[in-house]
């Protein structure tokens with residue numbers, strides 16, 4: 477999201493949903509009195525049409541929000557430390573967005589609001605068949621697939637106990653469109669971690685195809701320095717990506 481993004485004035489303040497570990501670092505101005513309880517996961521699918529502002533911009537005081545809204549009032553927040561670490565390691569604070577649905581921050585995608593305003597409704601990604609080894613691109617309808625993931629989380633989150641269920645750990649893979657082998661098409665995950673197509677992996681529920689190291693990279697850049705088993709890091713990755721898309725959904729840890 478650029479500083480000139482027309483959505484930037486519409487970030488509403490909803491600190492009730494914010495990260496517990498950084499909610500005091502940034503104060504996002506409230507200038508947007510949209511219905512905060514307009515959570516489409518508790519409403520019908522039709523409430524999520526493009527004409528309805530059923531989802532709001534991210535209310536997390538995240539890296540993305542900090543850049544959109546200008547420097548945080550606190551001089552000691554985690555983002556500042558994170559940026560200093562990046563500079564010390566010779567890495568720049570920002571990256572060229574690897575996809576139109578990704579921001580210039582590592583491991584941070586745009587919110588649904590921003591994607592709506594950019595008219596991005598289809599998310600593509602590269603896959604390869606394990607059997608015939610052909611590589612091709614598949615696409616997902618953003619709203620349809622995110623509604624599926626969100627509904628799954630809303631239904632099963634309590635029973636997950638902060639661990640990814642088996643269906644996330646061992647994703648069901650699509651059937652190959654060439655050789656028609658079932659459960660055979662794996663996502664091609666970018667070797668450079670900053671180029672990983674996180675939104676595509678989320679929508680296909682392919683995140684379990686990532687290595688633990690890739691998942692930890694995602695969590696690190698979202699200020700979750702989680703060291704743990706893959707099922708816990710994977711769970712956090714799912715929830716965090718969903719929160720990046722829709723901070724009003726049932727995606728708090």
Ligand SMILES: [Zn+2]
Pocket residue numbers: 605606607608609610652653654655656657660
């Ligand atoms: Zn095949």
